[in-house]
Structures are given as structure tokens and as C-alpha cells.
Amino acid sequence: MKAGDLVKFGYVYSGCDLNHKTAIYLGKNFLTRDDGMVIQNHKVMVTGRSSSTIIDRGLLRFLKVIK
Numbered sequence: 555m556k557a558g559d560l561v562k563f564g565y566v567y568s569g570c571d572l573n574h575k576t577a578i579y580l581g582k583n584f585l586t587r588d589d590g591m592v593i594q595n596h597k598v599m600v601t602g603r604s605s606s607t608i609i610d611r612g613l614l615r616f617l618k619v620i621k
Contacts, residue, residue, distance in 0.1 A: 555579055555614075555617065555619055556579070556581075557579060557580055557581035558578065558579070558580075559578070559579045559619050559620075560576065560577075560578060560579075560619070560620045561576070561577050561578070561579050561598065561617045561618060561619055561620060562574070562575070562576050562577075562617070562618050562620050563575050563576075563577065563613075563616050563617060564616045564617075564618065565616075566613065566616050572600070572607075572609075572613070572616075575600050575601070576600070576601045576620070577598040577599055577600045577601060577607075578598065578599045578601075579596070579597075579598055579617070579619075580596075580597040580598060580599055580606060581596070581597060582594060582595070582596055582597075583595045583596060583597040583608055593610075594611055595608050595609065595610055595611070596608070596609050596610075596611065596613075596614065597609075
């Protein structure tokens with residue numbers, strides 16, 4: 555998956571607002587904590603929303619690239 559890909563979330567869990575949503579994958583988004591540890595997150599722009607959403611790497615398994 556690379557920045558700019560159109561992706562679709564599968565079923566994540568009951569009540570999750572990302573279930574079966576389409577989004578544009580914007581790439582990795584690193585967060586550096588105060589203690590110096592770097593957390594690797596990812597950023598997506600869900601279609602129909604005006605701001606991006608940050609997801610952790612655990613949600614990548616629910617993403618599928620749409621061709």
C-alpha cells in the first residue's frame with residue numbers, strides 16, 4: 555500500500571465507524587512521545603469527511619486496496 559491508494563475497510567468491530575468505509579491512504583504518520591519512543595501510525599482520509607483520521611498499524615489488516 556502506498557500514499558494515494560484508494561482503500562476499503564472491512565468489518566473492524568461492532569459499532570466502529572470505519573466498518574466497510576472507503577478512504578484514501580495518506581501514508582505513515584510517526585508520533586514521538588516525550589520519552590523518545592517513536593510510534594508508527596498511519597493516516598487515512600475517509601470519503602465524505604473533511605479531516606483525516608489516524609489509525610494504528612493494527613488496523614492495516616482490515617484495509618484492502620481497491621483497483
